[in-house]
Amino acid sequence: MPRQARLDAPGTVHHVILRGLERGQIVADAQDRAAFVARLGALAAATGTTLYAWALLPNHAHLLLRSGPQGLPQFMRRVLTGYALGYNRRHKRAGHLFQNRYKSIVVEEDTYFRELVRCIHLNPLRARLVPDLPHLDRYPWCGHAGILGRKRHPWQDRAYVLSWFGRTARGALRAYRAFLREGLPQGRRPELVGGGLVRSLGGWAEVRAIRQRATRVLADERILGTGPFVDRMLAAGDARQQTQRARGQRLREAQALIRRHCRQAQLGLEELRLGSRRRRIAAMRAHLAVHLVTQLGLSLADTARQLGVSTSGIAKAVARAERSQVH
Numbered sequence: 371m372p373r374q375a376r377l378d379a380p381g382t383v384h385h386v387i388l389r390g391l392e393r394g395q396i397v398a399d400a401q402d403r404a405a406f407v408a409r410l411g412a413l414a415a416a417t418g419t420t421l422y423a424w425a426l427l428p429n430h431a432h433l434l435l436r437s438g439p440q441g442l443p444q445f446m447r448r449v450l451t452g453y454a455l456g457y458n459r460r461h462k463r464a465g466h467l468f469q470n471r472y473k474s475i476v477v478e479e480d481t482y483f484r485e486l487v488r489c490i491h492l493n494p495l496r497a498r499l500v501p502d503l504p505h506l507d508r509y510p511w512c513g514h515a516g517i518l519g520r521k522r523h524p525w526q527d528r529a530y531v532l533s534w535f536g537r538t539a540r541g542a543l544r545a546y547r548a549f550l551r552e553g554l555p556q557g558r559r560p561e562l563v564g565g566g567l568v569r570s571l572g573g574w575a576e577v578r579a580i581r582q583r584a585t586r587v588l589a590d591e592r593i594l595g596t597g598p599f600v601d602r603m604l605a606a607g608d609a610r611q612q613t614q615r616a617r618g619q620r621l622r623e624a625q626a627l628i629r630r631h632c633r634q635a636q637l638g639l640e641e642l643r644l645g646s647r648r649r650r651i652a653a654m655r656a657h658l659a660v661h662l663v664t665q666l667g668l669s670l671a672d673t674a675r676q677l678g679v680s681t682s683g684i685a686k687a688v689a690r691a692e693r694s695q696v697h
Contacts, residue, residue: 380437380438380439380440380441381436381437382436382437382442382476383422383434383435383436383476383477383479383483384433384434384435384436384437384442384474384475384476384477385432385433385434385474385475385477385486385490386432386433386434386435386442386446386472386473386474386475387430387431387432387433387472387473387474387475388430388431388433388446388450388468388469388472388473389429389430389468389469389472390429390430390467390468390469391465391466391467391468391469393429394429394467395428395429396428396429396430396431396457396467396468397426397428398461401460402457402460403426403510403511405453405456405457406426406431406453407426407511409449409452409453409456410424410433410449410525411523411524411525411526412525413445413448413449413452414435414438414445414525415524415525417438417439417440417444417445417448418438418439418440419435419436419437419438419442419445419525420435420436420438420525420527420530421433421434421435421513421523421525421526421527422434422435422436422483422487422513422526422527422530422531423486423487423490423491423513423514423517423531424490424512424513424526425490425491425493425494425511425512425513425514426511426512427493427494427497427499432489432490432493433490434477434483434486434487434490442474446472446474450467450468450472453467454466454467454468483534484534484535484549487517487531487534488549488550488553489553490513491506491512491513491514491517491550492506492550492553492554493512494506494509494511494512495554499511503547503550503551503554507520508520513526514550516528517531517532517543517546518543518547519543531546532546535549617672620666620667620668620672621668621672621676623666624662624666624668624672624673624676625676627658627661627662627666628642628658628676628677631654631658635650635654637651637654642654642655642677642678643677643678655677655679655687656687656690656691658677659673659677659679659683659684659687659688660687660688660691662676662677663684663688664688664691670684670685670688
């Protein structure tokens, strides 16, 4: 079955799960852990990505984040690629460190934000990396200590997390820690990371009830939310994919048009894009710029990339053509 496209837009909340290749380790010691966390934090700050909860374990990691202006894929690519290169150099190894495709789940905040913060921050305890909650309070490789104020991570939005637990700092901290303690007997929460139908409905009991009623329910494994939220996210994702497909079609038409003009003018494509000021080449470039923008609907930036000139140069060419039509 082909992989589905990621659902993302700037400002989307995601639960990200990344795993070592073939369940292998991604950190070997404290130096690796410090390198991973330092890179994660530096890139979060640089890209406007906001971290709310996180946990780094020997062979996998969990992140609860809000994607920045550049989106989730670019942020994750920079985190994972840079860290893997450093890890391989240090441990004198080669090849992939992470599974090729991390899991990203779009989250409905109102329903699941608090649950995911708890689930992620209890991971080290459930993995027996720490024996109890007091030790977790001081554990450096998890965002829980940052929420308590015992570790300082400027890139982790502590205030936003605590705002879900109370209006005053002291009351919110008390409620947050009590909420974590209440979650200790729950064990692992497969409904927060499992199949799409379970995730969309909130648990197996609801799934069984729905099936008994023979009700068809919209669900998607990339989304953690209620039915209406799943519906909205899928519709938004479809709209973005349609926009991307339309842009791709326009780019292909533009490239074919440019190649055709170059053949007719007995001109090499690279010569056109090298920015020559020769009158014949400059005139041809200006003509193409106007056509690509006004007839094919390409953006100024895409047109500039196709013709090898600046965006401002394309804007000036279009403006000149419009003035000449007016006069």
